[in-house]
Amino acid sequence: MNHLAAAMAEQGLLQEYIRPYANQHRTWEYALAHLPGLGRLYTKTLGRRAMPPGLARGDIREAAVWQDILRAGALHFGGARTRALVEQLHWRIQQRLAEVGGRHAQNARVIVGSYQVSHKAFARASGVKVLNYPTVHHRYIRRFVAEERELEPSFANTLPDWDQAPTWQEPELDMECEQADRILIGSQFARNTFIEEGFLAEKMVVISYGADLARFSPTPPRGEQEKIFKVLFVGNIGQRKGVSYLLRAYQAFRGPGTELVLVGSYSGDPKMMAPFRDQFTHIPHVPQSRLASIYQEAQVFVLPALLEGMGLVVLEAMASGLPVITTPNGPGDLVRDGVDGFVVPIRDVNAIVEKLEYLRAHPEERLRMGQNARERAKMFTWEQYRAKVTNFIGSLYENGLPK
Structure with a gap:
């Protein structure tokens, strides 16, 4: 949104944008971001909500701000212990936004x-x-x-x-x-x-x-980087993204010189990951500035999505020059099968393994697909x-x- x-604001069509807290670079927000200790916490949580160019302060009406701040704190400090509170606050925020919007x-x-x-x-x-x-x-x-x-x-x-x-x-x-x-x-x-x-x-x-093509861009391959075939997943780590099928595929594919990296927060109880814990590197949610370099360090991006509205991370990976393995369930509009990567059926572990093996065995083709992916991302x-x-x-x- x-x-x-x-x-809409840039075209003079916006009367008002009603939303929860937004970092609008006000004086107090700048001061808060530079406080020892607290500033880092703010920057990692609510401070990340900077608005894109085009939105002025007068365009935004914030609602449910205190509930939003409490929820951010519960998410950061509470983990599983405050899950019920986080959910309760989420719904209160939605109700408050609905009320303000109605008025x-x-x-x-x-x-x-x-x-x-x-x-x-x-x-x-x-x-x-x-x-x-x-x-x-x-x-x-x-x-x-x-x-x-x-x-x-x-x-x-x-x-x-x-x-x-x-x-x-x-x-x-x-x-x-x-x-x-x-x-x-x-x-x-x-x-x-x-x-x-x-x-x-x-x-x-x-x-x-x-996607932001200035932020997400390819980097020339480095010799040390090419020694590891790094398979990357970015997103909420749960079954809606097809994570079990990725884990099983990598289990069959893995070998010397390979690595699976999962970037994002766990959905639900992370105990479901226990049987696979020695097979991947987990990086918790990171700011987009750090995410850009994570894409650049990988050789292939995999998102075996089951239920996806579109798949913004797929575009970010493509903009970063990565071939993508994904499904038709959301990202299928973005990736041209055999051109920018591969579109495989949902829940098909063998298909993921086959495409990973192909891309590892054909580095020139992997490079070509990554270049195609970058050009394709320019359309989005x-x-x-x-x-x-x-x-x-x-x-x-x-x-x-x-x-």
């Missing part, structure tokens, strides 16, 4: 709302309603998760648990989807999940997200995303919905 709001939506010609917080605004708005839905349809997720729990019971606790969500969540998501005049999504896969749920194709608008920048989304919203602002 940050890039979407910034794009400010009546006179807007176009209202663009994020999923989970837009039902009250949509109910009161008289203008065109656009729902930004960055993942796949929630009922599709529920069905898929139930199936995956049966297939991979040891990783079941890393999947979304709908039974633990508030009873009002799903009805409000249903309401938002029904009330919306258009639903903005990131991939053809996400679009198809909505169509499976009975939505008209013309209600869905697919605009892929972007944040500048292009902003242009497409403002053209779309600007047409609604000027002309309303097509007759």
